[in-house]
Amino acid sequence: MEKELRERARELLESGEVGVVIGYGWNRRKRRTTPVFIRKPEEAERLVFNPLCVNNLSVYLTRKYPDIQKLGRAAIVAKGCDIKNIVVLMAEGQLKRDDVYIIGVRCNGVVYRQELWQGELRPEIMPVKCHNCDVREPHVADTVVGEPVLFTPPEEPVGMVFDKIREIDAMSPEERWQFWMDHFSRCIKCYACRQVCSLCYCERCITEKNMPQWIETSAHPRGNLAWNLIRAMHLAGRCTFCGECERACPVNIPLNIINQKLVLVVKDAFEHRSGYDPDTHPPLIVYDTEDKEDFIK
Amino acid sequence: MEDKKTEEGWEPKIMAFVCNWCTYAGADLAGTSRMHYSPNVRIVKLPCTGRIDPLFVIKAFENGADGVLVSGCHPGDCHYTSGNYHARRRWIVFKSLMDFVGIHPGRLHFSWVSASEAIKWVDLIDRITEEIKKLGPFMEYRGLKK
Numbered sequence: 338m339e340k341e342l343r344e345r346a347r348e349l350l351e352s353g354e355v356g357v358v359i360g361y362g363w364n365r366r367k368r369r370t371t372p373v374f375i376r377k378p379e380e381a382e383r384l385v386f387n388p389l390c391v392n393n394l395s396v397y398l399t400r401k402y403p404d405i406q407k408l409g410r411a412a413i414v415a416k417g418c419d420i421k422n423i424v425v426l427m428a429e430g431q432l433k434r435d436d437v438y439i440i441g442v443r444c445n446g447v448v449y450r451q452e453l454w455q456g457e458l459r460p461e462i463m464p465v466k467c468h469n470c471d472v473r474e475p476h477v478a479d480t481v482v483g484e485p486v487l488f489t490p491p492e493e494p495v496g497m498v499f500d501k502i503r504e505i506d507a508m509s510p511e512e513r514w515q516f517w518m519d520h521f522s523r524c525i526k527c528y529a530c531r532q533v534c535s536l537c538y539c540e541r542c543i544t545e546k547n548m549p550q551w552i553e554t555s556a557h558p559r560g561n562l563a564w565n566l567i568r569a570m571h572l573a574g575r576c577t578f579c580g581e582c583e584r585a586c587p588v589n590i591p592l593n594i595i596n597q598k599l600v601l602v603v604k605d606a607f608e609h610r611s612g613y614d615p616d617t618h619p620p621l622i623v624y625d626t627e628d629k630e631d632f633i634k
Numbered sequence: 635m636e637d638k639k640t641e642e643g644w645e646p647k648i649m650a651f652v653c654n655w656c657t658y659a660g661a662d663l664a665g666t667s668r669m670h671y672s673p674n675v676r677i678v679k680l681p682c683t684g685r686i687d688p689l690f691v692i693k694a695f696e697n698g699a700d701g702v703l704v705s706g707c708h709p710g711d712c713h714y715t716s717g718n719y720h721a722r723r724r725w726i727v728f729k730s731l732m733d734f735v736g737i738h739p740g741r742l743h744f745s746w747v748s749a750s751e752a753i754k755w756v757d758l759i760d761r762i763t764e765e766i767k768k769l770g771p772f773m774e775y776r777g778l779k780k
Contacts, residue, residue, distance in 0.1 A: 505734065514736030514774050543689070551689055559778040563692045566731060570688050573727045595734065602730040607723070621727065624719035626709060632729055633722070634745040634758060 338442070339385055341482040342414065345440055346381040349412050355438050356409020359397050361390040369451045372397065376408065386414065386483075388458045391447045393579045395422040396535035398437055412438035416447070417472025421577035421612025422535045424477055428615050429575075431538060441475025443483035450584065464580050465496030465593065476613065498597050505594070517562075523588040524561040526554065530568060530582035530592060536575050543567060565595070573599045574620040577612035646700040646766040648675045648759075651690055652747075653683045653718075656707035659749035664756050671756040672763040675703070682706065684717030688728045691742065695775045701741045701766040703758075708746040718746075740765045741772060 346358040362373035362383040370389045374397075375381055394413055397405050405411065415423060420441060426432045446467035448454050453462040460468065473486040505513055528544065531537045544552050544564065552567065553560025568582075569592075576596045583592040603609055606629060607620040652658045658679045664671065680686055683706030691702050704725065712718040725744050732742055743762050747755050 508736075510733075510736045510738045511774075512736070513734065517735045518774075518778075551693070557778075559696055559775075562735070562778065563689070563696065566692055566735065567689055569731060570728060573731070595731075598734050599727060599731060602727055606726050621723055622720075624716060624723050626719065628719070628722050628726065630709070630722060632744060633725070634743065 338483040342386055342440065342442070343381045343384050345480055345482060346375060346384055346412065346414075347378045349438060350375065350378040350381065354410070355412040357405065358384070358412045358414070358440075359394050359405070360384045360414035360440075361386060361392070361394075374405065374408070384414065386442050388445065388447045389451050389454055390414075390416070391449075391451060391464075391584065393419045393422060393533075393535060393581045395419050395426065396533060396581075398423065398426060398432060399535055399538040400431070400540065401532075401538055410436065410438065412440055414440050414442060415475070415478070416442055416444040417470065417475050418444075418466055418577065418579050420475050420477050421472065422579060424612045424615045425536055425575055425577060425619070426538075428611075428617060428619060434615065439475070439478045439480075441478030441481040443475065443481065443486045444470075444473055445486055445488075446470070464584075465494075465498045465597075466578055466580055468496050469494045477615065498591075498593050501591070501594050502598050502601070505598075517565075518558065520590045521561045521565050522558045524556060524565065524590060525588060526556045526561065526564065527587060529585040529587060530590075533581045533585040534572070535579075535581075536572060536577075537568075543571075565590070565592075569595045569599055572596065574603045574607070574609060575611050576600060644771060646674050646763060646771070647698060648701045648703060648763060648766060649691075649694040649699040650675050650677045650703040650705060650759075651686045651694075652677055652679060652704075653685075653706035653713075654679050654681050655713040656711060656749050657705040657745075657747040657755070660747045660751050660755045663749065664752035667752055669752060669756050671759045674763045674766075675759050682712065682714050682717035683721035684712075684714065686721060688724065691728070691732075695737070695741075695772065698772075698776060700769070700772045701743070701762060703743045703745065703762060705745045705747050705758075708748055711748060737775075738769055740769050 349355045358375040360373055361370040364371045373383055446463045448462045449464040469490045471490045473488050475481050552563045578597055578600055580593055603620055609620040694702050706718050745758055
């Protein structure tokens with residue numbers, strides 16, 4: 338697979354079809370993988386793909402990284418879940434299909450955190466998205482590398498996140514409040530969740546708008562709640578549940594729970610799943626006159 | 635319940651975000667018709683329900699509101715054709731989100747009140763004021779100030 342991947346990257350760079358290949362490479366000690374930006378054909382040997390390749394590289398296609406955009410047309414090594422984010426970027430007019438060359442990789446799942454890797458991919462160390470993955474065969478790609486994967490996702494999604502959502506739904510409002518306050522009070526407002534997210538691409542984030550100061554900048558429970566609510570709200574109907582925000586969070590706030598909750602709400606209310614079709618508008622920018630309004634008096 | 639005893643005479647603060655064309659006119663009609671309703675509500679007029687950012691609601695709670703009401707034109711009546719349809723979609727998600735983090739559903743209300751529905755407005759305000767009085771001051775959120 339890696340041979341195929343490198344071959345493909347070399348061809349693309351030699352022909353001048355792309356200016357940069359965004360992929361995964363080993364770090365110096367060969368313990369973890371790290372994003373690499375290949376610009377010369379002979380450097381294509383650095384590309385690797387294995388279960389340690391957890392990063393969602395689609396963030397490098399956004400306008401958050403103008404320096405990368407200057408390198409010319411990009412090719413990107415993307416797993417099915419990463420392609421979902423690219424599809425959302427296309428649906429939102431951030432990218433044209435021709436702007437990016439997608440090298441889809443057939444993926445058997447990745448590890449939840451790189452430090453958990455012991456040389457073997459076991460279900461216990463895989464994130465929830467991998468247990469329910471229906472895009473192990475990349476769904477939008479210019480070329481696909483790797484051996485076909487035999488995996489059928491379970492009919493009902495399984496995993497800790499879904500169990501936890503059911504548990505929270507069954508709680509009283511006071512218990513829920515306590516649960517989230519315990520987590521949000523740890524937030525240090527580092528905005529890693531925003532930086533790592535390929536769908537948080539606003540040039541000026543709401544947190545940076547200070548006339549008036551909409552969201553308090555200090556790491557204080559009140560502002561923390563506002564930030565986490567608004568972050569989730571701005572991703573509603575767009576989040577593809579790639580899990581990068583939770584992985585990047587230095588204080589382990591279970592952001593996946595709140596994201597997946599909104600994914601379920603959107604699916605339930607608007608029958609929309611983000612990341613599958615670049616021609617469907619995100620649900621919150623369109624409307625239907627028949628939307629449910631049982632809660633409106 | 636204990637709060638009620640200790641805070642004798644406590645009256646809830648309710649923020650109402652309303653649209654200029656329907657609910658504000660409806661509330662105005664209630665006023666010019668000299669109808670009586672609870673004085674607990676503070677109205678903020680906005681051009682359209684589509685202008686009501688979820689952050690306004692969060693900001694209201696942050697600044698000590700015990701309840702929030704969001705109200706606008708009935709579906710199909712929007713002065714800007716589709717503002718309230720967009721707002722409705724947003725509220726569907728936002729309400730679920732607020733429920734999920736444990737803000738009591740009785741503290742956040744949504745309604746359609748047209749320019750002629752002064753009676754509905756009066757009933758609505760009296761009813762939600764009663765409901766929020768029962769819930770007591772929103773100490774959880776105010777507690778975050780410490």
